[in-house]
Amino acid sequence: GAVVSQHPSRVICKSGTSVKIECRSLDFQATTMFWYRQFPKQSLMLMATSNEGSKATYEQGVEKDKFLINHASLTLSTLTVTSAHPEDSSFYICSARGGGRGETQYFGPGTRLLVL
Amino acid sequence: GNSVTQMEGPVTLSEEAFLTINCTYTATGYPSLFWYVQYPGEGLQLLLKATKADDKGSNKGFEATYRKETTSFHLEKGSVQVSDSAVYFCALSSAAGNKLTFGGGTRVLVKP
Numbered sequence: 001g002a003v004v005s006q007h008p009s010r011v012i013c014k015s016g017t018s019v020k021i022e023c024r025s026l027d028f029q030a031t032t033m034f035w036y037r038q039f040p041k042q043s044l045m046l047m048a049t050s051n052e053g054s055k056a057t058y059e060q061g062v063e064k065d066k067f068l069i070n071h072a073s074l075t076l077s078t079l080t081v082t083s084a085h086p087e088d089s090s091f092y093i094c095s096a097r098g099g100g101r102g103e104t105q106y107f108g109p110g111t112r113l114l115v116l
Numbered sequence: 117g118n119s120v121t122q123m124e125g126p127v128t129l130s131e132e133a134f135l136t137i138n139c140t141y142t143a144t145g146y147p148s149l150f151w152y153v154q155y156p157g158e159g160l161q162l163l164l165k166a167t168k169a170d171d172k173g174s175n176k177g178f179e180a181t182y183r184k185e186t187t188s189f190h191l192e193k194g195s196v197q198v199s200d201s202a203v204y205f206c207a208l209s210s211a212a213g214n215k216l217t218f219g220g221g222t223r224v225l226v227k228p
Contacts, residue, residue, distance in 0.1 A: 006159070034216075043205065043218045044160070093159050095216075103148060103214045107160040 003027050004096050006108035013084055014116055021079045021092055021111045028099030029074035035067070038091040038110070050077055074098070084115040118143045122206045122219035129196055129226050137191040137222045139180075139206035147208040149173075149182050149189040150216070154203045163191075163204070196226045 003026040013019050023033055032051050036044040048064075050056040050071035058064045066088075068080040077096075081088055091112050095105040122139040129135060141147065148167045152160040164173030169184035180191045189206060206219040 004159075032214075041221075041223075043220045044216075046215060049215065095160075097214065103209055104150075104162060104165065105209075105216055106162065107152070110157075110159040112157075 002104075002106040004030075004094065004106050004108040006092075006094055006111050008111060009109065010112045010114075012114045012116065015085055016083055018080055018082045019084055019113060021081075021094075021113075023077045023079070023094030023096070023108050025075050025096040025099070025106070028096075030077075030096035031074065031098035032096070033071055033077040034095045034097075034105060035069060035077075035079050036093045036095070038093060040091075044093060047079075081113065084113070086115045089113055089115045118147070118208060118210055118217040120206050120208055120217055120219035122204075122222050124220065125203075125223035127222060127224045129224070131198055131226055131228050132195045133226075135191075135193045135196045135200070135224065137204055137206070137224070139189045139191065139219060141187050141189065141206075141208050143187075143208055143210055143217075145210055147210045149180070150207045150209065151178070151180055151189070151191050152205040152207060152218075154205065154221075156202070160205065196224075198226050198228050200224060201226045 007022045035047045048056045048058045056069035071077040093110040095107045119142045150165045151163040153163045164175040166173040166182035172181045178193045203221045207216045
């Protein structure tokens, strides 16, 4: 149990375009989802926390207009990177918590974004 | 604020060797402690956790004990395999908001 999926696993896009990444909890209802960014050989940086049905809470330094997060249901959260630039290239990982599984966060497999 | 410090890698071992990855933390209150593992090209998987002092988390031959007196949560495995090659992250979750704070990660390479 506690499976979290992400789609797509890899995406390449041109500079200036927008990219949407989906995060789904497959076998539990996620009241809270988290979005992280990971640079090569570095640790995870929390970008934002989203609770179902409410606006996301962004960490300091993360542009909310650039990284749009929607958590419209208990099993789906989306991250849209708007007007992507090469410096947005990174590994984006989501995690989910809830459904009676306590405080443990369960992570998705990640999405590698490359902006050309 | 909260912080997690873990030993820098890479750690290179031979198969069947003993593995220790040190992790210490700073936190207010009584955090929960976690070890996550990340295999190449994948997301993080929860390896084990401990929610209170003196708890021992264990999974797949790995163990870690929550030591409040030394604010540590060192990861150990008695006999590693090539398949244990990965990056290991120590993390804590405080009561406020349950956000995870990660250490920098330790890359482990096990050679046959």
